[in-house]
Amino acid sequence: MTLRLVIVNKAYSSWSLRPWITMTHFGIPFEETVIPMNRPETRGEIMKFSPTGKCPALIDGDTTVWESLAIIEYLAESFPDLALWPRDKAARALARCLANEMHGGFQALRNHCPTQFLRPVRKKALNEAVAADVARIEAAWGDARARYGAGGPFLFGAFTAADAMFAPVVNRFHTYDVEVSAATRAYMAAIMALPAWKAWIAGAEGEPWRIDYYDQV
Numbered sequence: 704m705t706l707r708l709v710i711v712n713k714a715y716s717s718w719s720l721r722p723w724i725t726m727t728h729f730g731i732p733f734e735e736t737v738i739p740m741n742r743p744e745t746r747g748e749i750m751k752f753s754p755t756g757k758c759p760a761l762i763d764g765d766t767t768v769w770e771s772l773a774i775i776e777y778l779a780e781s782f783p784d785l786a787l788w789p790r791d792k793a794a795r796a797l798a799r800c801l802a803n804e805m806h807g808g809f810q811a812l813r814n815h816c817p818t819q820f821l822r823p824v825r826k827k828a829l830n831e832a833v834a835a836d837v838a839r840i841e842a843a844w845g846d847a848r849a850r851y852g853a854g855g856p857f858l859f860g861a862f863t864a865a866d867a868m869f870a871p872v873v874n875r876f877h878t879y880d881v882e883v884s885a886a887t888r889a890y891m892a893a894i895m896a897l898p899a900w901k902a903w904i905a906g907a908e909g910e911p912w913r914i915d916y917y918d919q920v
């Protein structure tokens with residue numbers, strides 16, 4: 704049975720990107736349904752797939768999985784031959800810590816700098832709370848890279864679900880021209896060079912829907 708991933712606009716959706724880039728990068732076949740946000744019918748359309756009225760949602764036959772991180776865990780269980788998480792237990796524990804920290808945190812950064820995959824690079828001043836989020840993210844990335852990143856340019860060497868969880872932050876740092884270290888820039892460049900990243904941006908560019916609020920931030 705073909706997996707179906709239900710997402711909202713690629714131009715703006717950070718949560719949708721996470722499972723999408725995971726599945727695309729690892730070559731997991733799926734069909735996608737894109738529901739445009741900010742329309743009167745949006746919630747009803749999403750509710751056909753997800754009880755939360757939020758995307759992403761993964762449909763696998765009779766099984767529906769929502770919440771980006773739960774979807775990634777479901778995929779990791781469904782495709783055990785693919786190293787969605789690092790193979791080493793201690794590395795995997797750190798990867799899950801970081802993924803959970805991202806899933807539940809960094810609210811200041813998320814509110815101040817919404818993901819916007821089509822926004823030209825333009826600097827935005829950061830307040831103290833956002834700067835603290837940026838500092839913590841840089842420290843977390845640096846720690847993972849120092850301990851487990853020797854085998855490649857990603858947090859745990861090869862691309863894993865931890866990178867997928869942070870991929871929208873790469874967009875935020877990039878498009879709001881956040882001042883970060885050279886090491887952070889190198890990590891961002893590696894993410895933005897991924898074919899799966901480029902495919903997401905191309906998808907966003909091809910969408911006919913624009914939302915003023917996000918376009919003006």
Ligand SMILES: N[C@@H](CCC(=O)N[C@@H](CS)C(=O)NCC(=O)O)C(=O)O
Nearest residue numbers: 716717718745757758759770771772
């Ligand atoms: N914690 C959820 C967040 C899901 C979420 O907020 N999705 C947003 C898109 S980024 C959504 O579906 N918004 C549609 C709407 O509110 O109408 C997850 O990890 O999947």
